[in-house]
Amino acid sequence: MKRYVLIGAGNRGYWMYADAIQNRCHDVACLVGILDINRKRASYVSSQLPGNVPVYTDYDAMMRETKPDCAIIATVDRYHSEYIVKTLELGVDIITEKPMTNDAAQCNAILDAEQRTGRRITVTFNCRFMPLISRLKEILNDGVVGEVLNVHFEWMLDTVHGADYFRRWHRQMENSGGLLVHKSTHHFDIVNWLIGQDPAEVFANGALRVYGPTRTRRSERCCTCPYAGQCEFAYPDENDPGIRGMYFDCEKEDGYYRDRCVFDPEIDIYDTMSLTVRYKQGALMTYSLIAHSPYEGWRMSISGTKGRLEAVQYDTGAQAADPCFHIKLYDRRGGTATYDLRKGEGSHGGGDERLLRMLFRGDVPDTLGQCAGSRDGAMSILIGIAANLSIREHRPVTIDELVPPEKLR
Numbered sequence: 063m064k065r066y067v068l069i070g071a072g073n074r075g076y077w078m079y080a081d082a083i084q085n086r087c088h089d090v091a092c093l094v095g096i097l098d099i100n101r102k103r104a105s106y107v108s109s110q111l112p113g114n115v116p117v118y119t120d121y122d123a124m125m126r127e128t129k130p131d132c133a134i135i136a137t138v139d140r141y142h143s144e145y146i147v148k149t150l151e152l153g154v155d156i157i158t159e160k161p162m163t164n165d166a167a168q169c170n171a172i173l174d175a176e177q178r179t180g181r182r183i184t185v186t187f188n189c190r191f192m193p194l195i196s197r198l199k200e201i202l203n204d205g206v207v208g209e210v211l212n213v214h215f216e217w218m219l220d221t222v223h224g225a226d227y228f229r230r231w232h233r234q235m236e237n238s239g240g241l242l243v244h245k246s247t248h249h250f251d252i253v254n255w256l257i258g259q260d261p262a263e264v265f266a267n268g269a270l271r272v273y274g275p276t277r278t279r280r281s282e283r284c285c286t287c288p289y290a291g292q293c294e295f296a297y298p299d300e301n302d303p304g305i306r307g308m309y310f311d312c313e314k315e316d317g318y319y320r321d322r323c324v325f326d327p328e329i330d331i332y333d334t335m336s337l338t339v340r341y342k343q344g345a346l347m348t349y350s351l352i353a354h355s356p357y358e359g360w361r362m363s364i365s366g367t368k369g370r371l372e373a374v375q376y377d378t379g380a381q382a383a384d385p386c387f388h389i390k391l392y393d394r395r396g397g398t399a400t401y402d403l404r405k406g407e408g409s410h411g412g413g414d415e416r417l418l419r420m421l422f423r424g425d426v427p428d429t430l431g432q433c434a435g436s437r438d439g440a441m442s443i444l445i446g447i448a449a450n451l452s453i454r455e456h457r458p459v460t461i462d463e464l465v466p467p468e469k470l471r
């Protein structure tokens with residue numbers, strides 16, 4: 063029976079890991095401690111689980127008393143590296159949520175600590191397990207596209223999902239690295255993994271056009287805002303019992319308001335971003351992310367020496383009703399093929415459940431190489447970190463400037 067501690071008892075920590083371990087994987091795994099700076103939130107999570115899992119705010123005490131085999135990191139992004147490094151130093155393995163961390167110095171520190179301690183970091187890139195992404199990887203592995211020359215990738219967050227990043231800690235660069243790190247780490251990892259190439263250079267642009275101080279009719283938070291009745295971004299879930307238990311009832315402890323105004327002047331991340339990446343092995347990528355789309359989804363094309371793949375996923379909006387995904391393959395002789403794939407059920411199209419099974423049970427072979435480590439974690443955040451620097455300094459930024467290449471072999 064493997065012993066786990068959870069560090070960061072928020073939404074993801076609870077629903078993805080604590081719930082899975084205590085309710086669905088308890089024959090192979092056991093949660094022995096939950097740590098959060100907000101004791102009330104950690105206690106709430108423990109109270110929702112079987113097993114009376116002890117709650118801590120003191121990291122050293124938890125590690126001493128619980129003697130875990132592995133720590134799961136699901137805190138606010140900026141604190142991932144601190145916990146990763148000190149946990150590795152104790153000889154304990156890590157499962158960390160994405161992004162592995164959110165700046166280059168911390169990325170270097172994590173890679174050094176892993177090398178020094180010989181322990182193992184797993185980065186949970188659940189998007190690799192999404193059915194459409196897994197299928198693209200299988201098709202690419204068949205060689206039908208040939209050598210990949212170009213990727214065009216567009217990700218659309220709708221105004222429900224997208225706005226939520228502007229209500230909480232994500233909205234400050236220092237906490238999340240902005241969406242180009244916090245969110246796009248998924249997208250960059252998908253591309254790096256699909257095409258099997260390493261990013262070399264990034265040039266980016268970013269803007270804040272919809273959220274941030276774009277309106278004068280705003281307030282600190284929605285539940286006390288005089289304009290909430292007329293605002294299409296008013297927080298809709300204040301009365302959800304789970305949200306109340308996890309956030310509203312705990313806010314006196316640390317001032318974490320779940321419903322901060324999306325038009326707050328303290329917002330310093332972008333909501334509209336586009337960039338280009340040159341890969342070491344020669345591929346070029348153009349990528350864009352918006353956080354204010356009328357519908358949620360993504361669209362990708364991958365062109366190579368033999369053909370071109372096109373895939374699209376609609377998560378909301380009229381076209382989301384289609385029960386299948388359709389991948390199109392075009393070859394150079396005018397031929398086309400369509401791969402139809404039934405959509406999966408559950409979080410991230412069932413991807414989260416497949417990832418959990420591999421993490422905790424390990425009873426399915428990893429034939430596609432879906433389990434990711436620190437190198438993958440680094441390569442994907444480094445594109446976002448380079449993009450942020452590129453936007454700030456109006457210049458192309460190389461990955462080698464951020465982390466020496468010998469650390470990423």
Ligand SMILES: NC(=O)c1ccc[n+]([C@@H]2O[C@H](COP(=O)([O-])OP(=O)(O)OC[C@H]3O[C@@H](n4cnc5c(N)ncnc54)[C@H](O)[C@@H]3O)[C@@H](O)[C@H]2O)c1
Pocket residue numbers: 069070071072073074075097098099100103136137138139141159160161186188230244
């Ligand atoms: N893979 C995915 O699809 C996915 C989805 C959602 C979130 N996430 C990741 O999970 C992590 C948590 O996100 P969330 O949505 O649960 O956020 P959240 O705000 O609900 O939870 C974050 C928790 O971290 C705690 N915390 C903050 N600083 C801390 C510190 N120094 N020490 C210990 N705990 C601290 C907060 O009190 C809070 O309970 C993030 O890194 C996020 O990127 C991943």
